[in-house]
Amino acid sequence: MLVVQKYGGSSVATPEHIRRVARRVVEYRRQGHQVVVVVSAMGDTTDELIALMNKVSDNPPEREVDMLLSTGEQVSIALLAMAISRLEEDVISLTGSQAGIITDNVHTKARIIKVNTERIVRELSAGKIVVVAGFQGVNDANDITTLGRGGSDTTAVALAAALKADLCEIYTDVDGVYTADPRLVPDARKLPTVSYDEMLEMAHLGAAVLHYRAVECAKLHGVTLHVRSSFNRNPGTIVKEADEVEKSIIVTGVTHDLNIAKVALFDVYDRPGIAWKIFHALAVENINVDMIIQSAMRDGLNDIAFTICKSDLKKTLAVLENIREQVGATGYTYDENVAKVSIVGSGIATNAGVAAMMFEALARENINLEMIATSEIKISCIIKAHEVSRAVRALHRKFIVPGEDICMVSA
Amino acid sequence: MLVVQKYGGSSVATPEHIRRVARRVVEYRRQGHQVVVVVSAMGDTTDELIALMNKVSDNPPEREVDMLLSTGEQVSIALLAMAISRLEEDVISLTGSQAGIITDNVHTKARIIKVNTERIVRELSAGKIVVVAGFQGVNDANDITTLGRGGSDTTAVALAAALKADLCEIYTDVDGVYTADPRLVPDARKLPTVSYDEMLEMAHLGAAVLHYRAVECAKLHGVTLHVRSSFNRNPGTIVKEADEVEKSIIVTGVTHDLNIAKVALFDVYDRPGIAWKIFHALAVENINVDMIIQSAMRDGLNDIAFTICKSDLKKTLAVLENIREQVGATGYTYDENVAKVSIVGSGIATNAGVAAMMFEALARENINLEMIATSEIKISCIIKAHEVSRAVRALHRKFIVPGEDICMVSA
Numbered sequence: 001m002l003v004v005q006k007y008g009g010s011s012v013a014t015p016e017h018i019r020r021v022a023r024r025v026v027e028y029r030r031q032g033h034q035v036v037v038v039v040s041a042m043g044d045t046t047d048e049l050i051a052l053m054n055k056v057s058d059n060p061p062e063r064e065v066d067m068l069l070s071t072g073e074q075v076s077i078a079l080l081a082m083a084i085s086r087l088e089e090d091v092i093s094l095t096g097s098q099a100g101i102i103t104d105n106v107h108t109k110a111r112i113i114k115v116n117t118e119r120i121v122r123e124l125s126a127g128k129i130v131v132v133a134g135f136q137g138v139n140d141a142n143d144i145t146t147l148g149r150g151g152s153d154t155t156a157v158a159l160a161a162a163l164k165a166d167l168c169e170i171y172t173d174v175d176g177v178y179t180a181d182p183r184l185v186p187d188a189r190k191l192p193t194v195s196y197d198e199m200l201e202m203a204h205l206g207a208a209v210l211h212y213r214a215v216e217c218a219k220l221h222g223v224t225l226h227v228r229s230s231f232n233r234n235p236g237t238i239v240k241e242a243d244e245v246e247k248s249i250i251v252t253g254v255t256h257d258l259n260i261a262k263v264a265l266f267d268v269y270d271r272p273g274i275a276w277k278i279f280h281a282l283a284v285e286n287i288n289v290d291m292i293i294q295s296a297m298r299d300g301l302n303d304i305a306f307t308i309c310k311s312d313l314k315k316t317l318a319v320l321e322n323i324r325e326q327v328g329a330t331g332y333t334y335d336e337n338v339a340k341v342s343i344v345g346s347g348i349a350t351n352a353g354v355a356a357m358m359f360e361a362l363a364r365e366n367i368n369l370e371m372i373a374t375s376e377i378k379i380s381c382i383i384k385a386h387e388v389s390r391a392v393r394a395l396h397r398k399f400i401v402p403g404e405d406i407c408m409v410s411a
Numbered sequence: 412m413l414v415v416q417k418y419g420g421s422s423v424a425t426p427e428h429i430r431r432v433a434r435r436v437v438e439y440r441r442q443g444h445q446v447v448v449v450v451s452a453m454g455d456t457t458d459e460l461i462a463l464m465n466k467v468s469d470n471p472p473e474r475e476v477d478m479l480l481s482t483g484e485q486v487s488i489a490l491l492a493m494a495i496s497r498l499e500e501d502v503i504s505l506t507g508s509q510a511g512i513i514t515d516n517v518h519t520k521a522r523i524i525k526v527n528t529e530r531i532v533r534e535l536s537a538g539k540i541v542v543v544a545g546f547q548g549v550n551d552a553n554d555i556t557t558l559g560r561g562g563s564d565t566t567a568v569a570l571a572a573a574l575k576a577d578l579c580e581i582y583t584d585v586d587g588v589y590t591a592d593p594r595l596v597p598d599a600r601k602l603p604t605v606s607y608d609e610m611l612e613m614a615h616l617g618a619a620v621l622h623y624r625a626v627e628c629a630k631l632h633g634v635t636l637h638v639r640s641s642f643n644r645n646p647g648t649i650v651k652e653a654d655e656v657e658k659s660i661i662v663t664g665v666t667h668d669l670n671i672a673k674v675a676l677f678d679v680y681d682r683p684g685i686a687w688k689i690f691h692a693l694a695v696e697n698i699n700v701d702m703i704i705q706s707a708m709r710d711g712l713n714d715i716a717f718t719i720c721k722s723d724l725k726k727t728l729a730v731l732e733n734i735r736e737q738v739g740a741t742g743y744t745y746d747e748n749v750a751k752v753s754i755v756g757s758g759i760a761t762n763a764g765v766a767a768m769m770f771e772a773l774a775r776e777n778i779n780l781e782m783i784a785t786s787e788i789k790i791s792c793i794i795k796a797h798e799v800s801r802a803v804r805a806l807h808r809k810f811i812v813p814g815e816d817i818c819m820v821s822a
Contacts, residue, residue, distance in 0.1 A: 056429055
């Protein structure tokens, strides 16, 4: 069997952690499997590098950010290969570039466009455990790129797909995917299985356990994921194609995301092409916009509000400053103290009244809804950041906790 | 003018240091020069990585050591490029691999065999300052290699030679090349010029300011070096082809090296091919042997002693353990508490009695000589490590201090 295992930053936080991961990898190898291991940077390494960077420049070129941050994973792969070698297994570490992870040119959030597996296949055939740096790749100019948040998950899934691996295990510091964040909701339950689509919404909405791009990639290539803890042997959560049976559950989980900011433009022209102008200008700068709300306030003028990743706020405001006159905006505002809470489940689309139940649960907690967005399998609300714990607990009580009949109504 | 500047670890030790180097580089660029900058890892980074490594494995594969250590320079180049960009000059950082530094396969002490300058030339032509990671390259298997101690000097000189640069400036934390280590000898003087051969001996003998491989490479390609401080504007020491005039000075400098160990094999067969067996076995393991002494003790049996770099001691002892029976040795011993003191000067070969003067100066200090080696332009003695300061001061008094006639006798 060919297994791709991915170990996150908390699983390789210290030399002791790395030695434990090495033992786990070698154990697999000795069961006769071929093993490709993807690792993230050790614990706080990336944050430390960013702190160093901030002391040198407040606006570094993104190519150089990637040059800097990619060293974090390079340290991890070298140390893990050393730890595995010490257990007397043949092993080789490969940077993203050496592993053939080819990306586009969008520094700091590149997308994998191809995996040249030649070198990995050759090393596996030579009987080696192959340790690959997550989060990084190389573009066609031979420059190092990074994949952005959660990039190591994507590396693992892309390798599993390209190598036609039998399984892709995502090791993390939690036991699997929960119905809500257990730190906020003590009686949150671990899900034994979850569909790609549900995981996609949950990942997209801030369930930190697995990055949405990785789930997208897994869905596209039919890679079965096993999300589990590197600190114990418990079975985790299997992510795979949805069964019909599972649709009987309306709401699979409650998620939240504090890493967002809300931006609003006032009084833009109510004219075709205005929204295109705004969101094209943002797309050119590689700013991902999440929720968008447009509301007609007076004749011929609109307010447009949208949410973005907090780290894109500075770039976003610069874009707005550039285009505000073109779109006729009288001003703009932003708010970083917001959060998104969502309910996710395959049954939402087929169950009328789920949205109303969600709004009721939040209203009973006296929580104001600033924006609302829905899809086939999720409903999201933007609320004040300090209300997020209360909101998540209320929604979990409403939809998930066993015994409350509403949440188990079948489609 | 095309200038290659190399900044050592102490010159880029902190973000503040990096910003200062950036200002200096930009100043050069704005004078209209093309600038290629080679940097080492920040201050103690390499030591920190080694400490981390030691917590994971006591015997790491050397390929993985290179994978690990090369991250140090990668951090430096990214940060320096950011600092230069902040001063609004176009800049790009390149790893050794991206810069086309092609080496052999000897991990941890690779030699540069070729420089593919295509990418650097392209970036220079585009008006960019090019920042290159010192100390590292890539072999023909696309694996990262490192050049060993002082490797960044070699990178700078190799680039200067390949790019046909007009000048190669080596920035360090001292003002230039001194007649002895100023920390040991307060009245040591800075040399305005020194020949390649003298610098070669001094570098080889432990004058930490410039690595001998870099000097070899500079001599081979006729690259003029300027060794100077990154902390002030003082002119430093120019290293170039010897003038006839300079030969009038017998002794140019006094050097010392504490980074050595002495090893001795007892009672090896006195037979042709025995020395070859021993030193071939060491060469296969890439252990550089420095001084060698063979002494016939009894009929048919020899003692062989030699010195090596301290860091090679463990490997050396392993080799001896393997070959001791083949060469008939009854045992071996080693001593890490030794040092080498040397006098260097173009005039040594042509002046009889210089060796005797050296031995006299050391004898008057009651310092015992364990081994002696001489060349055209140097004389070295192995002594106990704790006597090194006294020895260097005595030799500097004897040969260098102005006013003592002996040192100024012309050839």
